[in-house]
Amino acid sequence: MRHILLFCTTIACCCILGGCQSPNRGHVPDNKALAEEALSQAGKNRVELEKVLRHYQAPEDSQKLQAAYFLIANMPGKNTVTALNHDRYRCLLAELGALTADQKADPQVDIIRTRIDSMLSASPVSYVIRPDLETVSADYLIRNIDESFAAWEKTPWHERYSFEDFCEWVLPYREGNEELEDWRALALTLERPGEDMLQSIDSILKWGIVLINNSGLDYGTGILHYPLPLTLSDMETVGSGACGTLTQYSAKVFRSRGIPAGMDFIPAWGNRSSTHAWNSIILPEGKCEGIGYQKRGILVMKDKVPKIYRKRFSLLRSDVLYRFRETEDIPDFFSGYDMEDVTTQYHMRVADVKIEDLKSPGRLIWLSCFNNTSWVPVAYAEKHKGCAEFRNMGCGSPIRKGTEIGNNIMVDRKTDPPYIGIGDGIVYLPIFYLKGTKYPAQAPFILHTDGMSERLVADAKHTQKVILYRKYPQHEQFAEFAQRVIGGRFEGANHPNFSDATILHKITSVQDHPFQSHPVEQSGTFRYLRYVAPDSSFANLAEIRFYEDTVLLTGKTSGTPGRLPANAPKALFDGDPLSYYVTAEPYGTSAVLDLEAQRRITSIAYCVRTDMNEIWPGCIYEMWYWDNDWVSLGKKKALGYSVEWDNAPKGALYLIRNLTHGKEQRIFTWQNNQVVWW
Structure with missing residues (x-):
């Protein structure tokens, strides 16, 4: 049953990406007055910052003076984070950068993480932590302003933008809390093949994609x-990054060339853990196009998006968070007061949600999503008379497919999240903060x-039986891996070339659990055993x-080489279901076990590729339901490939954890006698 008590929703479909304008467009703050206020916080460094203002007093430098006011006005809260043992970590980056591509790609050994840890x-x-107001030199700001103007004025598109656009999306001297360096000059030395042929307003997106792809x-x-x-030079040294650092890197490369660029963020996914970030190219009239670190610059979004924010350089002083910054707890993601809600600039279904009967202290209410371990705030609203209204909340519908360049390049290849058994929508928990701790504000x-x-x-008065076969939804790739082994066969022989091979078992179907055991009915003894993979399976x-x-039989392994050292045939016989055998070639794949003596084979067990999020015999599981907090329903040791609880309150949100091993876990409901994951 779908209840609407205490909740009022209004559905809408956001405008096509590229058709929306920033809600702050047209509002020009008094940066001169704000800069004067900021200078009062600069301490001894005020002298340095005032040098910048004096440097641009000539009439022909009037715009550069306004740019200086903009930077200083929005400098409060911006810092450099560095380390006392800085040199040791710089050496580590050089060491990581020297790793080979195969070493970095090894799925079994995250060598970068291992070295860092x-x-x-x-x-x-x-x-x-060094505040910019107290440390930035006049020379650095002047150089940044001059270099940004020089790059901007060379572009054929700069006359189609406002000065405010330039200040927000080209002028900024930093992207995060990295150490300051002359990144504009460095970025211009990083030439990308073909970019010199793309400098026209009609190809600004293609230019951006060329920069990312190369x-x-x-x-x-x-x-x-x-x-x-990480600074831009750090990124060049280490040669790799996650979405956040790659986004900062690309923003600098774009801005060094006079391309107005933003950084867009999802604070938490609506159906799994982690966050996401990508770049947006700001087009004239406030329109935008998002581009990703993917082939052809296509931005792939297959998971559920609750909210999208764009990081600005300017402080959002009119925002409710800024107004209550002294009296309310503000989560880290939002604590820069520079995250602008741009959800409506992406083509996705959203709804307004009004929550009533709130009795929480304070003025702010947050909506949060579950990130597998805790609730992460993704949106906020001011409370009025016990009510809070949240605008443009993601409903969990797929991002609609667009063209590669133009209209909408956020592409969902299969239009559904890449997990099996996912429910329709997103689960949100209203919360409030009190002295740094999160509390539920509603169900x-x-x-x-x-x-x-x-x-x-x-x-709690009405309970039900819940039977679980998994603790986390199955990713579609593992279902595909399971399909690939159909047609594979196990053979025994006494000649190493298998000229006398006997088929011991053939895989004819996919079972519910990845680990399967089958008796062998063929008589005889064999020294050599092998798995022959079906064509196109890559094993x-x-x-x-x-x-x-x-008795478990052991021996020497050989066969078709694995794609990487960790994927060699020996992975099939190491007793670890998380390691796996994958080849670079799709055809003629086999893995051999030499027993070094003839033995009788009575049974064969095998396991398709798995993340071990199924229920596994011998593991201890605990199930919870939500009632203003997680309430345990007890622990169970799995005797087979399922666990069950008879006392689960109806209508609740549930969670199951494997206490023996593994980290992934996911919230779910129980509908029509089956799990629905959220």
């Missing part, structure tokens, strides 16, 4: 463990794609176990 253990970081940087999450903000609710809200309230098998009665 080792350094952190041996030499913990001591941070120093960056030479690899995507990798291991660098997220690096404890310091969680599902905002469905039709804009209706369904509250999830546990009914994609995780584990093989040959038994003689209850």
Whole structure:
């Protein structure tokens, strides 16, 4: 049943990407007065900042003077984060940059993460935070202003933009809390093939895509463990980055060439953990196009998006967060007071949500999404008379497919999230903060794609049986891996070339659980055993176990080489379902086990590729339901490939965890005797 009590929703479909304008467009703050206010906080460095203003007193420098006022006015809250043992970590970046592409791509060993964690253990970081107002030199600001104007005035498109656009999207001297450097000059030395032929307003997007596609940087999450903000030169040294650092890098490369560029963020996904970031090219009249670190610059969004924000350089002084910055707890993501809601600039279904009967202290209410371990705030609203209204909340509908360049380049290849059994909509939990701690302000609710809200309230008086076969939804790629092994076969032989091969078992179907065991009915003894993968499968098998009665047989492994060292045939016999055998070639793939003596084979067990998010025998699981907090329904040891609880309150939001191993876990509801993941 879909309840709408305490919730009022209005459904809307956002305008096509590129058709919306910034809500702040046209509002020009008094940057001179704001700069004077900022200078009062600069301490001894006020002298340096005033040098910048005096430098641009000539009439022909009037715009540069206004640019200086803009930068100084919006400098409060911007800092450089550095480390006392800075040199050791710079050496680490050089070491990471020297790794080969294969080393970085090894799926079994995140070598970048391992090296960083080792350094952190041996030499913990001591941070120093230096406010820009107190440390930025006059020479640095003057050089940044002059270089940004020089790049801007060379472009054929600059006359189609406002001066405010230039200040916001080209002029800024930093993107985050990184150490300051002359990144504009460095970025201009990073020539990209073909970009000199694209400098026209009609190809500004193509130019941006050329810059991204030819960056030479690899995507990798291991660098997220690096404890310091990365500069552009750091990124060039290490040669890889995650979405956030790649976005900062690209913004600098764009701006160095006079391309107005933004950085767009999702604070939390609506159906899984983590965040996301990408670049947006700001077009004339406030329009925009998002581009991603993907082939052809296509921005791929397959997961559910609750909110999208664009990081500005200017402080959003009219925003409710800024007004209550002294009295309310503000989460880190929003604490720069520079995140502008641009959700409506992307073509996705949204709805307004009004939450009533709020009795929380303070003035701010937040909507949060579950990131597998905790609730992460994604949107905020001011409370009035016990009510809070949230505008343009994502409903979980797919981002609609657009063209490669123009209209909308946010592309969802299959129009659905890449997980099996996902529900229709996004689960939100209203929360408030008190002394740095999050508290629920209302029951969680599902905002469905039709804009209706369904509250999830546990009914302890009425319970139900819940039977679980997984603790996390299955990713579609693992379902595909399972399909690939159909047609694979296990053979035994006594000649190493398998000229006398006997088929012991053939895989004819995909089972519910990745680990399967089958008896072998063929008589005889064999020294050589092998798995012959079907064509086009690239093997994609995780584990093989040959038994003689209850004895696990072992031997020497060989076969078609793996795609990477960790994917070699030996991965099939290491006892770890998380390691796997994958080849670079799709045809003629086989893995051989030499027993070194003839043995009788009575059964074969195998496991297709898995993330071990299924229920596994011997593991301890605990299930919770939500009732103003997570309430345990007890722990269960799995005796087979499922676990069940008889006492689950109806109507609730649930969560299951594997206490034995693994990290991934996901909220779910129980509908029509089956799990629906959120």
